[in-house]
Amino acid sequence: MKHLLSIDDLTVDDMTTIFDTAAEMHDVQRREVKKLPALRGRTIINLFFEDSTRTRSSFEIAGKWLSADTVNITGKGSSASKGESLRDTVRTICAMGVDALVMRHSASGAALQVSQWVDAVVINAGDGTHEHPSQALLDAYTLRQRLGSLEGKHVVMVGDLTHSRVFRSNVKSLTKLGARLTVVAPPTLMPSGIDAWSKEAGFAASYDLDEVLPDADAVMMLRVQRERMAGGYFPSSREYTVGYGLTRDRLATLKPDAPICHPGPMNRGLEIAADAADAAQSVVLDQVSAGVAVRMSVLYHLLAGEEAQ
Secondary structure, three states: OOOEOOHHHOOHHHHHHHHHHHHHHHHHHHOOOOOOOOOOOOEEEEEEOOOOOHHHHHHHHHHHHOOOEEEEEEHHHOHHHHOOOHHHHHHHHHOOOOOEEEEEEOOOOHHHHHHOOOOOEEEEEEEOOOEOHHHHHHHHHHHHHHHOOOOOOEEEEEOOOOOOHHHHHHHHHHHHOOOEEEEEOOHHHOOOOHHHHHHHHOOEEEOOHHHHHHHOOEEEEOOOOHHHOOOOOOOOHHHHHHHHOEOHHHHOOOOOOOOEEOOOOOOEOOOEOHHHHOOOOEOHHHHHHHHHHHHHHHHHHHHOHHHHO
């Protein structure tokens, strides 16, 4: 594996190796000195053309804890904001001797395109509505830590599926790992062609959250992405919450030990009630913590090469 562009790039063995290494990296967070020498002398650029505090910070911390030199560049501060093409921007940056480019872009397929223009390792940190593979890996890692093996576990994913790259990457990762997946959304936020896709990919789709929630071994709430909507997907926030929010009443129907996931940032009171976000079984902050460990593992395996084997 030279790049991480999609969950399709990974076999189950690759994912297991990333998780096992991440478990060792996770221990670094509990040390007084959070530093490993693994990537000393390597340079990582976090090139984010879309706003992101969580993912960018997570990759930056992961790189620093592996002793790499990390530089953050945002779209607003790059040459792209002055009219330079994406190709010229990334080739110019990589000509400075960069080892890895962690990139977020609003266009689906942008990371794949960039990987064909540069020699550096490219990691997709979210491209349009396509994929967000490192988020899916950290979600699966978090669930694995709570549930053990995901084989046969019923995971229910709820929310704005149409605009969610997290959804698309998680479908691939969770089904690959043997989970039984049901996705739930209002008809207006269910991707077109879901019936054919779900049969091909091996997951179920439902419009009735109350019907599937009591059987869930884990529930993953997705953010309502208002910034990607042109409006009209649902009549009101209250109506969305009544139909698809993880409310206090629905929390009571969930198995007591079923982890509650959310990739963040959360819209409390819309897709998730405060009671659910702060419940004992909520693993939202565990996901954030796992994100650093999983990204350390990804960077280590991609950049340390044979030394990481």
